[in-house]
Amino acid sequence: MKKETSAPTMKDVAREAGVALGTVSKVVNGLPVGDSYKIRVEDAIQKLNYQVNSYAQGLKASKTYTVAVLIPNTTEPFFAALAYHINIVLMKQKYRMLLCCTDSDSALEQEYVTMAQQNKVDGIIGLTYNPNLVIEENTPFVAIDRSMGTGIPCVASDNFAGGQLAAEKLADFGCKNVAFLRVGSSLSNEPNKRKAGFENGCLSRGLHYEMKIIDDSEPYEEFETFLEEHMHGGKLSFDGIFCVTDRLAFSVIRTLQCLHQRVPEDVQVIGYDGIRHFGNMDYMCSTIVQPLPEMAEMCVELLLRENMKAKPPLICLPVTYAYGGTTSEGTDMAKEL
Amino acid sequence: MKKETSAPTMKDVAREAGVALGTVSKVVNGLPVGDSYKIRVEDAIQKLNYQVNSYAQGLKASKTYTVAVLIPNTTEPFFAALAYHINIVLMKQKYRMLLCCTDSDSALEQEYVTMAQQNKVDGIIGLTYNPNLVIEENTPFVAIDRSMGTGIPCVASDNFAGGQLAAEKLADFGCKNVAFLRVGSSLSNEPNKRKAGFENGCLSRGLHYEMKIIDDSEPYEEFETFLEEHMHGGKLSFDGIFCVTDRLAFSVIRTLQCLHQRVPEDVQVIGYDGIRHFGNMDYMCSTIVQPLPEMAEMCVELLLRENMKAKPPLICLPVTYAYGGTTSEGTDMAKEL
DSSP: OOOOSOOOOHHHHHHHHTSOHHHHHHHHTTOOOOHHHHHHHHHHHHHHTOOOOHHHHHHHHSOOOEEEEEESOSSSHHHHHHHHHHHHHHHHTTOEEEEEEOTTOHHHHHHHHHHHHTTSSSEEEEOOOOTTOOOOTTOSEEEESSOOSTTOOEEEEOHHHHHHHHHHHHHHTTOSEEEEEEEEOSSOOGGGHHHHHHHHHHHHTTOEEEEEEEETTSOTHHHHHHHHHTEETTEESOSEEEESSHHHHHHHHHHHHHTTOOTTTTOEEEEEEOOBGGGTSSBSSSEEEOOHHHHHHHHHHHHHOOSOSSOOSEEEEOOEEEOOSSSOOOGGGOSOO | OOOOSOOOOHHHHHHHHTSOHHHHHHHHTTOOOOHHHHHHHHHHHHHHTOOOOHHHHHHHHSOOOEEEEEESOSSSHHHHHHHHHHHHHHHHTTOEEEEEEOTTOHHHHHHHHHHHHTTSSSEEEEOOOOTTOOOOTTOSEEEESSOOSTTOOEEEEOHHHHHHHHHHHHHHTTOSEEEEEEEEOSSOOGGGHHHHHHHHHHHHTTOEEEEEEEETTSOTHHHHHHHHHTEETTEESOSEEEESSHHHHHHHHHHHHHTTOOTTTTOEEEEEEOOBGGGTSSBSSSEEEOOHHHHHHHHHHHHHOOSOSSOOSEEEEOOEEEOOSSSOOOGGGOSOO
């Protein structure tokens, strides 16, 4: 089925409805007009199957109903889930998502920021560790996990509380001597607070702890060496390990298998993020779950809410603990708490 | 740092370059002008830091430099990787990706098709199992995995060859009696050819085989029942299983563990897709790998290539086998072949 006639214009709608062109324009752009006019215009739009030209609309209203989302990639499950939830929230509000997998390319990221400054997108939700990114004050930008400057809100899970919760859970499950393993950016960022939260939890529960911290440029093998150094007579001196991400926990669990340490019988492991096998199956490991639907909702709300006098600089949303087979709670508790 | 002056216009560029407004317009829209004019305009654009207004450009050239990508979600690793690779290819060509996670919502999918028909996006790359989606002939649409109609190319991995390869590998690794497990859409689609390819491979290699096929609406438990029915004296009668996806293989491997069957010692398992742990770590299982970078490249090429007299209706791209720990080839072969 192919339409042979040319698409109807706003003028056609005005003629059909018997109103002025300006009235049609107001209805299309959501500006107030009398109810009876509104109904006539809407009827004419429906009858003619008139489609708003979004470019012309973009020029007029300076609204694109498009939000750019910057993430490093979608291959990492955490970023993929983040993009998915942001997309759902945007679609509910009739917004479209321009997704840019930046692979941490700073020129690309800067390009999207420029687009937002030029109103080519209505705003940006971005997770970036680019230290050189320049975002002018009042650019419509909401950051995830890392503060990007004055006037730009940052949304994150409550990383401090998450670290603390991990320590408390390990203590609850009978651990006495635990380790914290971290790999991450040396730039100031929210996930770095997992460390302080964990230390705090260990101190308040009298848990002895050691830390091994490396940065992005160093290999995971550093952790293997660290664990090997803590093997004595075939036994690891730690009975619990908190890993800064589920990805790291996954690697560490393999290293523990190579060292003939049983998880969770000999050593319990808790990760962070809440990654599930194939996206929606069971958790990869026992973990601190980031509240992705709520984080997505908050990012969109902060970005699109107009007339907000002061945008909050940092919003930390509550985390939960979930069992994923690598901790030793009773089997009757073997579910999300 | 905030700019206080208003953004330069095309007129400012014309004045700066000492050329007519039309000349600037030609350069901006990539139309031919004399080299010396082109250089003067480009210099002026750079000097004034003139930014093209993409809405105005969209109206004029009917080009948006935006491609919509429709996938069910990004939480499923295969879809996430597909979106990632398409994004990379689009960005290389200076295109932006409007990503729509449809969750198979047919109204949403239809909306994006309408956008493409109205030139609000330059085209669509879509993976959809929506039987009601109406795509008019010559809509700029490239389909993945399922033919959407006349004039719309479909890009897929070579599913038939992949099924055949799985059978050949199981035969090579010593299997005698194998099973094929499939869950999927009952709509005609490319992945369904994995079955015929597998059967063909089994026949040509003299492998005895059985099949268990369910559709999307049935529970995975059907496979558990099927496998239990093939247990005799604590031993499974199959020594090899080909699962239609890595996701299914992952579930089946767990079922086999519950049945006290060792993988790969007692039964070897091959999946399909090439999913890796956390997106870029090792394979989830031994698997037939879909060539995602090549598929993404082909989708974009077919969508954006103009002046193509006849678009090919179906393009099947070659697959490879990768070892992922669930087959029994010698350890010296324990890598991608």
